[in-house]
Amino acid sequence: MTEGHLTGHDDGASQAHLAAFGEALDVLRLLAPAPIRAQLREAASAFERATRSRIQAEHHHARALRSATRAMLREPAPSDGTALAMLLDAAILVTIAATRWHQLRHHDQQVTAAQQTLLHLQAAYDQAATAPLTALIRRRPPQPTVDRHVHHIRRAVPEHSEHVLADPSIAALTAALAEAEALGYDPERLLRQAADQRALDDARSPAGTLAWRVQRFSARPTPNARARAAQARSAARPDGTPSTPAHEVTTVSLPQPRAHRR
Numbered sequence: 001m002t003e004g005h006l007t008g009h010d011d012g013a014s015q016a017h018l019a020a021f022g023e024a025l026d027v028l029r030l031l032a033p034a035p036i037r038a039q040l041r042e043a044a045s046a047f048e049r050a051t052r053s054r055i056q057a058e059h060h061h062a063r064a065l066r067s068a069t070r071a072m073l074r075e076p077a078p079s080d081g082t083a084l085a086m087l088l089d090a091a092i093l094v095t096i097a098a099t100r101w102h103q104l105r106h107h108d109q110q111v112t113a114a115q116q117t118l119l120h121l122q123a124a125y126d127q128a129a130t131a132p133l134t135a136l137i138r139r140r141p142p143q144p145t146v147d148r149h150v151h152h153i154r155r156a157v158p159e160h161s162e163h164v165l166a167d168p169s170i171a172a173l174t175a176a177l178a179e180a181e182a183l184g185y186d187p188e189r190l191l192r193q194a195a196d197q198r199a200l201d202d203a204r205s206p207a208g209t210l211a212w213r214v215q216r217f218s219a220r221p222t223p224n225a226r227a228r229a230a231q232a233r234s235a236a237r238p239d240g241t242p243s244t245p246a247h248e249v250t251t252v253s254l255p256q257p258r259a260h261r262r
Contacts, residue, residue, distance in 0.1 A: 018101075021094055022047045025117075028091070032084060036124040043120035047095070049113035082132040086212040088125040089203075095121055096202045122204070133208060137171040141178035149174045149187055156191035157210075160200045167207035176211040180218035190214050 025047055029040035099114040140146065153173075154161045164170065177187040194213035203209040 018098055021091075021098070025091065028084075028087060032124070032128070033081075036127045039120045039124040039127075043091075043117045043124065046113045046116040046120065047098075049110065080132055080135070081128055082212075082215065085125065085129040085132050086216055088121060088128055089209050089212050092118065092121050092125060092204075093202055093209075129208065133169060133172050133211075136175045136211065137169075139175045139179070140171045141174060145178055146171075146174045149177045152177065152188040152191060156188045157195045157200070160195065160206055163200075164206045164210065167205055169205050169208035169211060173207040173211040173214070176214040176218075180214055183218055185218050190217055193217060 022044065025040065025044040029037050029044055032040050095114055095118045099111055099118065102110040102114060141149075150165065153164055157164060164173070167173075177190070180190055181187050191210065191214070194210050194217065200206045200209060
């Protein structure tokens, strides 16, 4: 689920997504390390109150989210904290969207509950993200590579670039871009994909948010030479307008742990 599911006019579908997201929070607290379980338990409890409204519905995307949530229980808990930080970062943005959804409908009690959820999720994220961000920053590439990726950031996300570059987590983002590039990914294309997935306006750490998304996208199978050539050929339609490469047409999936490279 992304906050995009809460910006339409189908209140029934939105309510179904809110309920499914609440179930995901219930599972997340079971998988999280002990130091942040209390925050996630409080977040799940508060969000349960935020899902109560007169609108009740079922939706096929919400069912898919529930299936993904159940799948989380069958996977081993990530050992390095990266996947958990990715999930919490995404959960924060979804909760912000849920707060706005309720505000527009004057669901005052649900707004208060969603705001409480946000406080607990942010506290959990601050604890969970410290170690994986520090580890990523330690893998910061040489300065010429950093400078090149700064150029990519300015080109790919011009409307957010100054905010991203001023973020203390910028070193983690350049490290993630360098690792993705080493795997055969186009850093600028990854940045555009990451920025397009969800708005960065509400991210407390836009560079950190982009770093998690870049890591998640680059954890997928690397495109081979033939696929990259096909993507290059399809980069523009006959009328000259850009098209979206096949590997960029994605759905939001749960992040998988990835091996760190030195």
